Amino acid sequence: MGAGSAPRLNRAALLARIRADPAPVIVIEAPAGMGKSWLLADLAGDKPIARGDQPFDEAQFWDVPNVALTGSLPDRRLVIAKRPDTAIPELARAEVYGRVSRYGTADLLFTADDLAALPGAEALMARTGGWPCLLPVVLSGKVGSGAIAKFLQEDLLGQIPSAGLVAFQTYLSDPGAEHDVGLLTGLPFVGGKVLHPALAAVRQPLLSALRALLAARMTNPQEARAIAVAQVALGQMPEAIAIFQVTGAWQSALQTLEAAGGPFFIHRFGSVAFDRILSAFPPDMAMTEETLVLCRAIQAIKRGEFPLTRRILIERYGAVAADAHAVLTDRTRHSLQFRFFRLLLRTWEDFDLDLRLLDDAYALLAELSAEDDLRRGSFYNAVLEFYIRARRFAEADHAASRAATHYARTGIPILSFYIDLHRAVIRLFMGEPAGARQHSAAARAHLQAAGHESPGDARLLTLLDACIEYEFGHADALTRFLSLELDAFAQGEIWPSLVELSLIYGSQALGEHYSTMAARSFLDRWRVTQKRSSQFQTLIDVREVTVLQNGNRWAEAAHKAADLRSRITLGFVQAGEGLSDLHDRDETAMALVWLRQMAQVTPTRPGLQHLIDRMLDNPHLTARQRGGAEIWRAHVLRRQRQGAAAQAQLARTLARAAMAGSVAILGEERAFLSELTATPRLRDTLERSEPVRRLLKRATEAGLGRLNRGQAAGLTRQETRILHALSEGAANKAIANMLGLSEATVKFHLANLYRKLGCTSRSDAVKAAHAMSIVS
Numbered sequence: 001m002g003a004g005s006a007p008r009l010n011r012a013a014l015l016a017r018i019r020a021d022p023a024p025v026i027v028i029e030a031p032a033g034m035g036k037s038w039l040l041a042d043l044a045g046d047k048p049i050a051r052g053d054q055p056f057d058e059a060q061f062w063d064v065p066n067v068a069l070t071g072s073l074p075d076r077r078l079v080i081a082k083r084p085d086t087a088i089p090e091l092a093r094a095e096v097y098g099r100v101s102r103y104g105t106a107d108l109l110f111t112a113d114d115l116a117a118l119p120g121a122e123a124l125m126a127r128t129g130g131w132p133c134l135l136p137v138v139l140s141g142k143v144g145s146g147a148i149a150k151f152l153q154e155d156l157l158g159q160i161p162s163a164g165l166v167a168f169q170t171y172l173s174d175p176g177a178e179h180d181v182g183l184l185t186g187l188p189f190v191g192g193k194v195l196h197p198a199l200a201a202v203r204q205p206l207l208s209a210l211r212a213l214l215a216a217r218m219t220n221p222q223e224a225r226a227i228a229v230a231q232v233a234l235g236q237m238p239e240a241i242a243i244f245q246v247t248g249a250w251q252s253a254l255q256t257l258e259a260a261g262g263p264f265f266i267h268r269f270g271s272v273a274f275d276r277i278l279s280a281f282p283p284d285m286a287m288t289e290e291t292l293v294l295c296r297a298i299q300a301i302k303r304g305e306f307p308l309t310r311r312i313l314i315e316r317y318g319a320v321a322a323d324a325h326a327v328l329t330d331r332t333r334h335s336l337q338f339r340f341f342r343l344l345l346r347t348w349e350d351f352d353l354d355l356r357l358l359d360d361a362y363a364l365l366a367e368l369s370a371e372d373d374l375r376r377g378s379f380y381n382a383v384l385e386f387y388i389r390a391r392r393f394a395e396a397d398h399a400a401s402r403a404a405t406h407y408a409r410t411g412i413p414i415l416s417f418y419i420d421l422h423r424a425v426i427r428l429f430m431g432e433p434a435g436a437r438q439h440s441a442a443a444r445a446h447l448q449a450a451g452h453e454s455p456g457d458a459r460l461l462t463l464l465d466a467c468i469e470y471e472f473g474h475a476d477a478l479t480r481f482l483s484l485e486l487d488a489f490a491q492g493e494i495w496p497s498l499v500e501l502s503l504i505y506g507s508q509a510l511g512e513h514y515s516t517m518a519a520r521s522f523l524d525r526w527r528v529t530q531k532r533s534s535q536f537q538t539l540i541d542v543r544e545v546t547v548l549q550n551g552n553r554w555a556e557a558a559h560k561a562a563d564l565r566s567r568i569t570l571g572f573v574q575a576g577e578g579l580s581d582l583h584d585r586d587e588t589a590m591a592l593v594w595l596r597q598m599a600q601v602t603p604t605r606p607g608l609q610h611l612i613d614r615m616l617d618n619p620h621l622t623a624r625q626r627g628g629a630e631i632w633r634a635h636v637l638r639r640q641r642q643g644a645a646a647q648a649q650l651a652r653t654l655a656r657a658a659m660a661g662s663v664a665i666l667g668e669e670r671a672f673l674s675e676l677t678a679t680p681r682l683r684d685t686l687e688r689s690e691p692v693r694r695l696l697k698r699a700t701e702a703g704l705g706r707l708n709r710g711q712a713a714g715l716t717r718q719e720t721r722i723l724h725a726l727s728e729g730a731a732n733k734a735i736a737n738m739l740g741l742s743e744a745t746v747k748f749h750l751a752n753l754y755r756k757l758g759c760t761s762r763s764d765a766v767k768a769a770h771a772m773s774i775v776s
């Protein structure tokens with residue numbers, strides 16, 4: 001291109017370099033607009049300049065347009081100005097023999113010295129980046145009207161192929177990312193991890209020009225396809241699929257979706273792009289093409305619509321889709337893609353874990369390529385959820401480690417996020433809140449690196465962080481989550497392990513800091529939300545029994561537990577057989593509920609300590625469950641007049657909790673701890689350990705529950721416990737048996753209780769207790 005109306009500048013330094021260059025052939029190679037013609041004219045002086053569409057003759061200076069030359073390269077001094085895509089016969093051969101010197105785009109940029117003669121030279125340099133083609137535009141004062149972008153579009157970018165334009169746009173958007181070097185060949189100033197100053201000066205006008213030019217070319221179906229193919233090569237799958245869909249290239253769109261991972265596309269590019277792409281496919285394709293069917297199924301899961309997922313699969317594959325074992329084991333009828341998806345679906349389904357599922361899963365793993373990190377990582381991600389459900393935490397953590405290794409190689413941060421989230425859950429179940437906090441921090445880093453909005457995943461992390469903080473004795477984050485975000489969480493994608501955390505910590509927090517009624521209402525909301533899943537219904541029912549126990553409503557808790565449909569009855573627990581072998585989550589929780597009930601109501605029952613010991617032999621307990629059972633054991637030992645053994649047991653349990661920093665378990669077991677630590681001698685002995693003393697202080701500061709409300713009303717600890725028993729209609733004899741007192745002592749406490757509350761009857765005392773929120 002010529003120089004336009006810009007002033008001719010003295011480029012003495014560059015001219016001197018070229019004239020002093022001893023190479024027989026000088027090649028000035030740059031895109032249009034870099035001032036090649038100016039430079040060639042300055043070099044030629046009064047000598048003629050030949051055009052490249054003429055045969056070679058005796059001319060020394062050649063201005064070569066964007067066409068291939070014909071004829072042989074003469075054996076004499078030549079100065080040739082050309083564009084990067086112009087072919088010169090025998091030029092490569094001359095280069096091999098060292099006869100050629102090249103001067104490229106960087107050489108042709110104006111320097112500060114070149115512009116020194118112009119007014120405002122420093123500002124000109126900053127606004128043009130030294131580009132000769134931009135100098136006349138800037139000097140004309142039209143830069144505010146988009147003249148630069150228009151000029152770049154028409155004169156600099158117009159001849160670049162569509163693939164190059166896409167690559168250039170991508171490079172300008174993020175020069176530090178990985179790029180296809182081949183697509184960038186011939187483009188000016190590209191290749192570095194930081195934008196060249198010449199590009200940085202006009203980055204926005206260039207991007208505007210590129211967008212306009214690509215939009216214009218999109219009207220040509222052939223050019224649109226070339227743009228989409230280039231986007232695929234650059235990993236811009238959502239954009240490429242959208243172009244294929246707009247142009248009606250449905251199979252190309254489907255193949256690109258499959259290349260991007262099919263159902264895993266949502267993890268790479270986010271739910272917004274995923275939803276947009278799925279909605280654009282024709283309905284008949286969406287209903288029949290396997291990849292699209294599975295994408296629709298995962299879309300429903302992410303929206304919390306699991307029943308819709310089942311319906312989508314049954315419509316495509318028939319009723320057999322509901323039978324995971326039948327699908328996983330039928331290699332002749334079902335594709336590997338569907339069988340693998342059916343395995344992943346088990347992580348959201350209601351079922352009792354058995355060894356057959358793990359056998360089916362590992363048989364499927366053998367079919368996956370060793371290099372298939374995406375699916376192998378997802379396999380271990382699913383298996384670790386199964387192990388968590390079976391309370392096999394060491395195996396779950398091992399599976400998580402394997403999944404993390406595979407996912408790290410996929411370069412999809414959101415998948416690594418899920419693994420660290422799971423590992424934090426595992427650490428909480430194992431009683432290691434500090435370790436959980438570390439994995440939560442790693443999960444947050446992965447989520448931030450994902451680069452797309454994921455409010456559902458962010459909500460999962462918020463819940464996890466709140467549970468971790470509650471474990472350390474800080475309730476604010478959890479109560480805030482339950483108040484503001486619970487409904488959105490319950491209506492979104494459901495992970496069984498996180499639902500369990502929500503039920504445990506949420507009901508405890510509401511019961512501790514509000515009331516038993518608030519905790520039960522929380523559980524009722526979950527019942528409504530998860531009414532189709534017996535998996536969560538049983539968990540909710542068992543948790544409600546615990547809430548009633550925490551509220552000192554032991555008789556009601558016993559009735560509720562007895563009404564639940566479970567093989568783990570009070571009689572089963574009293575028989576003691578099989579307590580150490582339970583592995584189902586709900587059955588284990590049910591057995592613990594009955595043991596807790598017995599420890600509180602009939603602590604002097606012969607053999608009760610041994611029943612608790614058998615439960616403690618069970619390897620499938622969570623750390624919280626084990627700590628609770630140990631506290632009950634200490635309570636039973638004390639009530640059975642084994643004070644030294646009780647003290648030793650409690651000291652061991654509290655020391656372990658202090659080491660882990662776990663405060664929440666003390667609040668959960670306040671009904672037992674308040675009595676155990678009421679004896680000054682025992683508490684003084686425990687507090688000789690500084691970590692235990694600090695733990696008990698933190699628990700007190702966090703609030704051990706509504707027993708403190710009784711103390712605020714002037715009631716003793718024993719009077720408060722009797723008041724709770726009264727609220728359940730317990731007779732004096734039952735209260736005496738539960739508290740280990742004589743009936744005469746119970747009557748003595750009742751008299752004091754009536755006096756302090758200003759009452760004369762049991763019913764009046766209960767009404768006063770409700771009014772003062774001592775009971776709920």
